[in-house]
Amino acid sequence: MPAVQETIDQVKAIDVDQYKYGFVTDIESEKGAKGLSEETIRFLSAKKDEPEWMTEWRLDALRRFQQMEEPDWARVSYPKIDFDELYYWAAPKSVEGPKSLDEVDPELLETYEKLGIPLREQEILAGVAPENRVAVDAVFDSVSVVTTFKEELKKAGVIFCSISEAMREYPDLVKKYIGSVVPVTDNYYATLNSAVFSDGSFVYIPEGVRCPMELSTYFRINEQNTGQFERTLIIADKGSYVSYLEGCTAPQRDENQLHAAVVELVALDDAEIKYSTVQNWFPGDKDGKGGIYNFVTKRGDCRGKNSKISWTQVETGSAITWKYPSCILRGDNSRGEFYSIAVSNGHQQIDSGTKMIHLGKNTSSRVISKGISAGKSENTYRGLISAHRKASNARNFTQCDSLLIGQECGAHTVPYIESKNATAQFEHEATTSKISDDQMFYCLQRGMNEEEAVALIVNGFVKDVIQQLPMEFAVEAQKLISISLEGSVG
């Protein structure tokens, strides 16, 4: 998701009540039958022309899901989801399988343009330096509508396509890695996703290749009563590097919609994956009506020695966020990073954080989390840092800061720090405060009004994380944060 000026301008106009991505694309679409059943899954799997093993994998997940209880440990509350009232498959009628751009419905292209996501390669090429190009996989409800720059990437040996396509074209790779980081039964929503996942992105970077451009997936939920269950799988083979960006929006609707994604990353020896998210699903209106339930399992496996996985997230959207991008530091000398900004306003509830599981020797991790609560929102950081028996010389540094704006919100910090190795060194710091009166007064004395002063101070507060984002994303994220907090002072 490159932040073209158009996007920035659009984002600029948003406030809590005016989520500008809230439009609905009027496009003829096809839905599967309502409800969660074996039929639904067989239908879905057939729609996608999947191999038999995949259908079985899904059915197995469904059976396990039906035995599971919804978790209740997170600090979020919402009415029970009736999985039989949801649709698990919705697709624009005009799309069947991956297409070249010429065949994509103009209505869809327009939608993405409105969102600031240019899909026409020639348009992107005009006026953009080659190193700043971004390849985009655009997922609309349950299907990937187009993936750009595929051919050029292929020349470098990089596979970037929808996971549906990957299942047909690269079944061995998919079979080898899917579910290997997030097992089918990992957790309630991951199991659900394993049963019904519709589409998502697949990336494979071959040995020694530095991916020639940023890769990005842009998720859009359009259809009503439809859950989005995407699944992303990224494999960085030995010595490779990739930077991947993810963005998401949804129309403004009165009912809540479910988004239960699974993202799996695998980094082999000396490989590095940088995964950035700007999450801007519809947060619900000012009374807390509507909005996306964002229940996501993201996990990276630093499987090889000297590998590195870095998560950066800017969470401003969704009615409820339940998300813990994690790293399993299995390879010796591997490194995990988690940089997060979570902004909650209105009636939003965020329960997010990370897990850094140190298994290998000389592994290191760094966690920087900045939470900002405003309005009537609840914002929780929940994190686990653990060093296992053999993780000698593991290192972690965690910094977890919360800022409260207003008296009706909550900010919570729940860190679990477990060391089973004496040579592991963990350091954790957390603070909770409000914007200091002195800082505010100082800014006002220099002529800024209250909103300008808050925006400035908040941007300073989140700076450490913003710096981790690719440049174009950073500008967008900063605007988004200011906008998310509009109306929170006064």
Add this chain to the structure above:
Amino acid sequence: MNANAPIRNTQAESDLIDRYDAAKSALAGSVAVSALRDNALGQIKDKGLPHRRVEEYKYSDLRAFMKSAAPLATAADSSAVKGVLEASETFGDLARFKIVVANGSFVAELSDIDALAAEGVTVSNLTDALSSDEGAQLLKSPKTGPNDGLVALNTAFVQGGVVVAVKDGAEVSKPLELVQLATATGAQVVRNKITVGKGAKLRVLESFSGDTGAGEINTVFDYDVADNATVAATRLIVGKTDAARLLTTIATLGADAEFKSLGFIAGPQFVRNQQFINFTGENSEAKIYGVSMAGGSDLADQTLIVDHAVPHCNSREFFKTVLDGEARGVYQGRINVAPHAQKTDGEMMTQALLLSETAEMANKPELEIFADDVLCAHGATSGQIDEDLLFYLRARGIPEDEAKTLLVLAFLSEAIEEYGEDDVTEGLEQRVRDWLAGH
């Protein structure tokens, strides 16, 4: 795993149910107290002993630890009590008043009742209070956190203890030691209610002596600290024992009050030292310190919930843990700040030193904040002895063992010194040395 499904009782839980049936008629209390006891036992029956699936006991699974439950200790013989009392080495020759609870029951004749009365402190038997109309009130503390398992266990079985009341303005001249001792094996379940009147000052020492065999100690100290009152409570949980040491502090603070405590753990195999601090008046301060040392397969758990329900209160928590062998250290601390509890200042720090490859530390410092004009922070570190420092000391000719001892002492003394109460904590250095030499 359905949380509501009835559990299958373990051996220890069955033992506890039998213990209750056997002891019930002898346990003191009014009709209302009996009902509370029944209810509390019901909780153990239905939910079992606290176990790792209960968030607050995630790291300290009492259900798995307790293989069986010993019967309650029976009444002590006065001369035996005297013997144990004289042999006990809790706070050395520090001048102090003593109140003695032996085998779970208050021993008036060995307690300094008259001397304390002269200082404005009245001491009475908890069992009398339990049988009175106010008995149920004594056990009904809403301030312990939601349905805490240890407190329920205490309520079901409480044998005795003392009710201590310090009158308004009394500044008790010497520390008051609540001696809990054993002359015979068996479980001891004690509750002490300590009320400190307005503007009064009290220093309390809490100690445990004698061999309880396989019997656990479950003691609740319930402090009511009135406006402008000051309390310092030093708790010594030492000595080798296989039986669980389950200790709870409940402290409720009025306005402009100060409560501080130090929990010192060295020796027992399973210690849960939990504290619930509740601010109910403004401008009060709580300073909670902890020093844990655990070796072998010991578990030392310091758990704390500080509840800032009103504005303008400060709390400071500082905990140190030293682990060796395959020991496990646990620190769980939570600062709650209620809506409108503005100007709260809360600062929490937990640090652990792991001396062996196989020791484990779990730190969970939490903040739960619902007011915006607050300043709360926590920090947590864990690691091993700084090799550079160790080398430096050795290069100056200090043998490795002594160098390690010095560094451990330096590490722990940060918390002990900040706690203050130098006369009371004087003997702790030797305890640290002994522990390092002997475990």
Add this chain to the structure above:
Amino acid sequence: MLEIKNLHARIAEDETEILRGIDLTVNAGEVHAIMGPNGSGKSTLSYILAGKDDYEVTEGEILFNGENMLDMEPDERAAAGMFLAFQYPIEIPGVATMEFLKTAMNAQRKARGEDTLSIPDFMKRVKEAAAHLNVSMDMLKRPLNVGFSGGEKKRAEILQMSLLEPKLCVLDETDSGLDIDALRIVSEGVNKLRGPDRAMVVITHYQRLLDHIVPDVVHVLSKGKIVKTGDKDLALELEKNGYADIINAAA
């Protein structure tokens, strides 16, 4: 430019009375020094001029170019040309000094209905002003006042002052924490800003600052009142004899 009439003020929280009837008139082009012992109310006066809500004005008025200043919000006062150089400049982590300058300058321009500055124009102004004050680019990139030495903080204050081009400059103990070289640089920066359209109020405890920034008028503040007013020689007299004589004479 600035007229203070019978100003009484107290600390809002505990109602401690600090200012007990101050009368002061500062005309354009003048530099007034306010001196006084600790606790005399010097800093309080500067905060009240800037509009800090920790203080409550109980009596009297403040006119700024004829307008009632007490009705204005702090940012409105700033846009109208009131600048306070803080005794203890505030740190704002994560906000680069440069970014802060741009935000402040443009906020004031916007409030006055002027166009915001173009980036090249802004950069040119900053670089020029920074050079005079010996402020490096490196310092401008660092978060505002975070990790700045005492001298750096004060130089950054004067840099802001010169870029924001205020009509009234109030300098609160600008000399505190400065060594002799830093004092010279800062004073030169201030002197450069002296002009017929600008007024200055220099608050200080010591005379030494006034060797560098020579005042037109010197006031002695004690217990919330101006007890003596004179020319620059009054400062020298204070330096020699201390505050006690004057204060006792006034009492």
